[in-house]
Amino acid sequence: MSVNCGGKFIVFEGCDGVGKSTQVKLLAEKLSDLGQKVCVTREPGGTEAGEKIRDLLKETRKIDPICEVLLMFAARRDHFVKLILPKIQDGYFVICDRFYYSSLVYQGILKQVSVGDIMRLKQMTVGDFEPDLTIILDLDVDISIERVKMRCNFDEYDEMSRIRYSTVREGFCKVSAAFPFCTTLINADGSPGAVFSKILKTIRQHLNVSV
Ligand code: TYD
Numbered sequence: 001m002s003v004n005c006g007g008k009f010i011v012f013e014g015c016d017g018v019g020k021s022t023q024v025k026l027l028a029e030k031l032s033d034l035g036q037k038v039c040v041t042r043e044p045g046g047t048e049a050g051e052k053i054r055d056l057l058k059e060t061r062k063i064d065p066i067c068e069v070l071l072m073f074a075a076r077r078d079h080f081v082k083l084i085l086p087k088i089q090d091g092y093f094v095i096c097d098r099f100y101y102s103s104l105v106y107q108g109i110l111k112q113v114s115v116g117d118i119m120r121l122k123q124m125t126v127g128d129f130e131p132d133l134t135i136i137l138d139l140d141v142d143i144s145i146e147r148v149k150m151r152c153n154f155d156e157y158d159e160m161s162r163i164r165y166s167t168v169r170e171g172f173c174k175v176s177a178a179f180p181f182c183t184t185l186i187n188a189d190g191s192p193g194a195v196f197s198k199i200l201k202t203i204r205q206h207l208n209v210s211v
Contacts, residue, residue: 007088008207011099013175014137015168017144017151018188019195020097023137026196027203030211031093039087042097044075047082065111069118072103077125085129099131101183105171110164130182133206135199136172137188141165 010027012020024040031038044054053075057068076099087094100122107113144165176185184202188195200211 007090007092007094008133008209009084009088009094009096009131010203010207011096011101011131011134012137013098013101013105013134013183014172014188015139015141015144015165017147018137018139019147019192020137022192023135023188023196023199024095024097026192027199028095030200031095034211037090037092039083039092039094040097041079041083041094043079043099043102044072046079046084046096047075049078050075053078065107065113068111069103069107069113069121072107073100073121073125076100076103080126080129096131099134100126101134101136101172101175101179104175105168109171109174110167132182133203134179134183135202136176136183136185137195138169138173138185139188141169143189144169 012024014020028038028040043050044057045051053071057063057071063071084094084096100118103118103122104115108115108118141162145162173185176183184206186195186198186202203209203211
């Protein structure tokens with residue numbers, strides 16, 4: 001499946017609490033101010049079915065990892081077909097909070113689902129489609145945990161486990177090293193403005209966009 005139609009697909013990845021949603025918002029505002037068409041979305045979610053799957057994942061305790069990865073890719077397929085692809089074809093910048101690298105890290109590295117199975121699901125659901133740029137935000141684990149604690153959102157996703165956070169952080173670093181041409185690892189320790197400046201620099205370098 002090849003997509004070459006003017007729009008751009010930019011993904012933000014990283015551990016919970018690294019500041020993805022702040023940076024997604026800043027980038028969307030910047031691109032809109034420049035007159036670009038922008039669509040902000042997230043995974044799991046982004047469509048009616050995707051958001052229902054997100055709720056189901058959050059509400060269901062102790063879900064089997066295989067079941068979890070299948071649900072993530074079911075949500076992803078719906079998101080890809082109904083939102084990501086049509087928006088890109090319509091010339092939008094689609095800015096997405098997480099994509100399939102999260103499955104490689106959370107279900108693959110953290111929960112030991114095989115990478116081969118995950119990549120087969122990736123191929124089945126989105127084919128060869130890849131983001132134009134994936135920005136991986138990297139931050140000290142203790143700072144991430146403190147930020148998540150401040151949100152007071154203690155559901156299954158925000159469980160305080162330092163080992164889990166470290167594994168996820170290392171996982172994203174491994175993914176970044178494995179896909180050096182389509183990912184950029186950015187140190188997210190700093191003010192939102194300082195981190196955003198680094199993101200804009202990366203976008204100028206990788207996407208040939210004047211931001
Ligand atoms: P996120 O939106 O960052 O969390 P929050 O609701 O706290 O803002 O991500 C939701 C959770 O989903 C996050 O802990 C990572 C997890 N996730 C996976 O396990 N696999 C995936 O493929 C994706 C996209 C997310």
